[in-house]
Amino acid sequence: MDSAAVFLPIIAALPFLGALLPGLMIQAGRNTCAAFTAAPTILALLLLMLCVPAVLRGEVLTYHIDWLPSLGLNVNFMLDGLGLLFAGMILGIGLLIILYARFYLSREDPMGQFYTYLLLFQGAMVGIVLSDNILLLLIFWELTSLSSFLLIGYWKHLPEGRQGARMALTVTGMGGLAMIAGMLILGNIAGSYDLSVILTQKEAIQASPLYLPALILILAGCFTKSAQFPFHFWLPHAMAAPTPVSAYLHSATMVKAGIFLMARMWPVLAGTPEWFWIVASTGLITMVIAAKIALFKDDLKALLAFSTVSHLGLITMLLGLGTKAAATVAVFHIINHATFKAALFMTAGIVDHEAHTRDIKRLGGLRHLMPITFTIATVAALSMAGIPPLNGFLSKEMMLAEVAETHWIGPYWLMGALATLGALFSVAYSFRYIAHVFLGPKRHDYPAHPHDPGFGMWAAPALLTVLVVLIGFMPMTFAGDLVRVSAQAVTQAEPYVKIYHWHGLVPAFWMSVVAVLGGAALLALHAPLMRAWNATPRPEAKTMFDAVTRAATRAGTALTDGVHDGSLMRNAAVFAVVVPVLGWFAYAAGGMTAPTRAPLPVAxxxxxxxxxxxxxxxxxxxxxxxxxxxxxxxxxxxxxxxxxxxxxxxxxxxxxxxxxxxxxxxxxxxxxxxxxxxxxxESSGARRLRDGVIALAGGAAVTGLTYAILVRDFAQDSISAFHLANSYKGGGGTNVVNVILVDFRGFDTFGEIIVLGIAALVIFALTDTVLRGAGGRRLANLSPDTNPEGQAGDRHPLMMVIATRVMMPIALMVGAYIFLRGHNEPGGGFIAGLVVAIAFLMQYMASGYAWAEARQRVTYHATIGLGVLIAALTGVGAWLAGRPFLTSDYGYLHFPPIEEFEWATAMAFDVGVFLTVVGAVMLALQSLSSMARRTGETVNVFPMDINPARTDTDTDENRGGT
Amino acid sequence: MELLLASAIGVLTAAGIYLVLRLRSFPVIVGLALLTYAVNLFLFASGRLVVDMPPVLRDGVDSYTDPLPQALVLTAIVISFGMTAVVVMLALGAYLSAGDDDVSLAPQDDGREGGA
Incomplete structure (x- = not known):
């Protein structure tokens, strides 16, 4: 393992840790906030740079942390060329986006939130590309769906933003679900969920009968994420997001995640006819259709969105061809597209920011007003069009060369022709971006007065454009090594990377010429074509999507309301019917063995x-x-x-x-x-009959089930024998039930007393709420005299008071006895707690709750808390002895003159149980009694109604008081 | 004896279900209490029925009943007290707040949206 490998988990964790900072730092101002967002990104980028030499040497860095090895889920990270390419893009462009967003967001936008979401998203993306375990990868994959939902819907006040975010989440989330299934199948075939193992199992995977289902499911995840036809519709709607989000998610990261995964899985999934037909066809269709739509979009960001879809289609198609050369070109185009498209999104954002509109029809002539933006946009758009010598030209030429040699369907030249057509549309919309926004006459009706923004805002796109030019002029110097190592990772072979501008008069050259000339001609005819486009009816994806989701919601609502309409009986009846029916199915489907136990005689x-x-x-x-x-x-x-x-x-x-x-x-x-x-x-006879039938059926089912169990022995040996054998040896007690409670299953009991305590606190809180609200007023008006049976003659009878006073110490003694003997004889903390609670209750019943409560100084909340604490401390005590939580120990104590007795630490635990039970029972009853006082019940001064030791005046006062 | 216990559990279940299906909160609580008895007895019975063999170790005795279901049921009994207490409080709170102990009413309008 290379020493740089330890950086991998840190790189993946940094954005997540950093996500905590913006929310805090926003208090210190927007610049500080942006700086603290950039810091973890810069740090992660620096660490990544430290890994670069090893990766360029052809090494694969890995770092393993066991998480849930029994499930095959481990936190394994891996960095190879492909991971380096993507991680570099995600962090590098992420840094530029942070800078750009600082100046793009207005003062009204909550910037801290934005940066937190952005870093969460960045972390999820970095996690995807560094994961060596596909289960871990899936977790990060879902995280990108969730965090991108937050980013796309960042402008919560815009309905388009919310709808776009919901659509993106629905489409990519459903794709993610499909992919989980696909990945599980894949891991199952390969026998491991570690990518490094899976990538070596090509033959086994492609020979498996489950290859096709796994392929389709995984591709469903990739295609939805990368907005491939027919799932492309969500991406344009996600453009309602702030432009930095669009520039980040839709140029370099989220939509590239699908591409990344196809590239990552390329060594094992590619090369089959299925792969070629599904992936290459989808890519080709997406490329052409999206490019055509992009030409007719008037919204700058919509134009760029569809162009993104088209270029993603291009990359998908290249990966789909299945040849090593095509995969190399795909990798190269990933780099080029990220540079020019991020720059273009940012310029679109600048135009929107300055001119207050993104509508191409309202723009034009901006080159004089915004010369810097014009320069940046022109270079980037020319690269997108594939004009030499920019980097977009290089990968497009190579793509056309690959396609020209591929036979798809129909005539041999069809794929080449279609790809040329896609490139032609691409040229047309790229030129339109330049011509209709920046060229043409200066107008006087812009919504605002556009001018170039400050340096902070154009620095990021300018830097990207410099890259576009540098890679364009000297591809081998600036991208050669990166393309080589990442292509090596995709194809698992030493690739032949030679990027140059002039290939001679090959078919690709003529296809390029046709595309550029045709694109220019198309732009010249744009106005009439646009009229024709607007006149033709088209299926609207959003309408269909809305219809489908509405129908799904309606069906879901109908089903839920059918079984659960808010009425308790409906729900209970459905349950009482469904369970016996399911039981009957199980009974009818399986067989029954003959009874093995002789029934006990009836006494x-x-x-x-x-x-x-x-x-x-x-x-x-x-x-x-x-x-x-x-x-x-x-x-x-x-x-x-x-x-x-x-x-x-x-x-x-x-x-x-x-x-x-x-x-x-x-x-x-x-x-x-x-x-x-x-x-x-109230209920009708028919209803009672129906309920009776349901009840009898349920009762009969339970009777049958119980009887069937009772006359048969265990199918397998039960674990009870272990408890019987070890109760005394290990737990130091002869009452096995108690030893199980406080020792073997002590952790269960610990949980149960906590539940009991919580139940009591819930009761207390509920009472409080009821008494504060309408319930309290109703209680205050409830006179005790309305009781039809009338009041009892004595509220606090002499006999009862005296008897309970005598009983109190006896009952407490019984409680103590039952508690102490619990470990060896029937008894224990639960029972002792209940007995003691009853002993207290008797006093409350005899002299009235308020009277008794005024004379006791223990708060029951504290009793419950103390009980849980004692139980917990007993468990922790085992840690101090170096044993697992709640391990018990026992020994013998001898206090003269008492005979020697045995003592187990479990007894301390039982004290906790005891206190919790007492506290919970008393708190529940106290809550109910506090309601009684609200009804105007008076508090008696004396413990009983008639007291022989009292003077007459006292008696009168007492009577007056009651 | 097995049949007696099985039928007792069945009767408790049937009575419990019938009462749970009533319209007012109090019979529902009583029904739940009956169902609690039935469930606890059923869990207990899963250890099979044994007479005169309590799971308390004695010298010279080597056959005992199954202690495990007993331990589980013991906590279940205590927890079911907690549950009953909470349900009683809920019913009481609902009655006092709404002035009605009807549990069959569907909410008039829960503000749920029909569409996406």
């Missing part, structure tokens, strides 16, 4: 419990309208379930169930205080 006591459960459930359904009755019956059902746990060897569950039962019923009773006592009979 009398549990059979009686079963009958009680069934009868109370049935009564519950029949009498569910009477809500108090329903709660009583629900309590009976819960009790029977607890007894069932006792019978079937689950003492811990029984203890938990019965204590949860108590708090649940209390909670529901408290809630019922504020709800209607009766459920009105």
């Amino acid at each position: 009398l006591v549990p059979a009686v419990g079963w009958v009680i459960l069934l009868v109370s459930t049935a009564l519950l359904v029949v009498y569910h309208r009477a809500r108090f009755t329903a709660l009583v019956l629900l309590g009976i059902v819960g009790l029977m379930v607890s007894l069932g746990f006792v019978y079937f060897s689950a003492p811990d569950l029984a203890l938990t169930q019965i204590s949860v039962e108590v708090v649940t019923i209390i909670l529901l009773l408290l809630a019922l205080n504020f709800l209607p006592r009766e459920t009105p009979a």
